[in-house]
Amino acid sequence: MNELQHSGPPKKSSWLKVVVLLLVIGAAVFGYANYGDSLTLETIAGKEAELRNLQAKNPILVYGLAFVIYVAITGLSLPGAVPLTLVFGWFFGLWRGVLLVSFASTMGATLAFLLSRYVLGYTIQAKFGNRLRSFNEALKRDGALFLFTLRLIPAIPFFVINLVMGLTPIPVLTYWIVSQIGMLPGTIVFVYAGSAVPDPQTLSAQGVGGILTPKVITAFVILGLFPLVVKFIMKRVRPKASTPVDTPNEEAPEP
Numbered sequence: 001m002n003e004l005q006h007s008g009p010p011k012k013s014s015w016l017k018v019v020v021l022l023l024v025i026g027a028a029v030f031g032y033a034n035y036g037d038s039l040t041l042e043t044i045a046g047k048e049a050e051l052r053n054l055q056a057k058n059p060i061l062v063y064g065l066a067f068v069i070y071v072a073i074t075g076l077s078l079p080g081a082v083p084l085t086l087v088f089g090w091f092f093g094l095w096r097g098v099l100l101v102s103f104a105s106t107m108g109a110t111l112a113f114l115l116s117r118y119v120l121g122y123t124i125q126a127k128f129g130n131r132l133r134s135f136n137e138a139l140k141r142d143g144a145l146f147l148f149t150l151r152l153i154p155a156i157p158f159f160v161i162n163l164v165m166g167l168t169p170i171p172v173l174t175y176w177i178v179s180q181i182g183m184l185p186g187t188i189v190f191v192y193a194g195s196a197v198p199d200p201q202t203l204s205a206q207g208v209g210g211i212l213t214p215k216v217i218t219a220f221v222i223l224g225l226f227p228l229v230v231k232f233i234m235k236r237v238r239p240k241a242s243t244p245v246d247t248p249n250e251e252a253p254e255p
Contacts, residue, residue, distance in 0.1 A: 186223060
């Protein structure tokens, strides 16, 4: 059974959804207006010594704050996730950065997905459920593969995927697991690119050109080819739909 269709819209009044939406928009605007400058490459580069000192004294606190910041940015669909991923790669190193960004990005993506589903998803399914029946059935059958393919295409902004998929009946657990796996290759590449930067001043001064070493370029090329490789493998592995075989009709028994 699909979770969005059969559970029906939650018994909440429409005004409450509007309030929730306004609160989220207000939080996003407030956060970006007051703390957006604190997460720029220039600001981080100027506080490198302070950040390193804080990490040495309170490593768990630093990891926790970094996790919460990343979840907030992705959950509220704020700009800055890619630069922050590069910074975390530089600050935490490759594997610790991958671990942090991978789980934080998935949690933030799932929060954005749930918000989209709560505010709009149930309403759309309730009003257009009959018209969307074939679409819902297709998602029930191939939704995980469809989402996985979208997650592998860096050209599609993740916040768009989060919001659009919230309008579909894909189960939350499926969304979480597929997003965790599907975003991992891109996370590894971007964190690796950040870990290759000697210091944030270089990244701030040179921009993207400061990270485009031959190894990083190779990693981005592999990331670009990865969806094509997965698609090719899925075509080979996925079983073909069996064609119906005509069988002679049995004669009906005499009454």
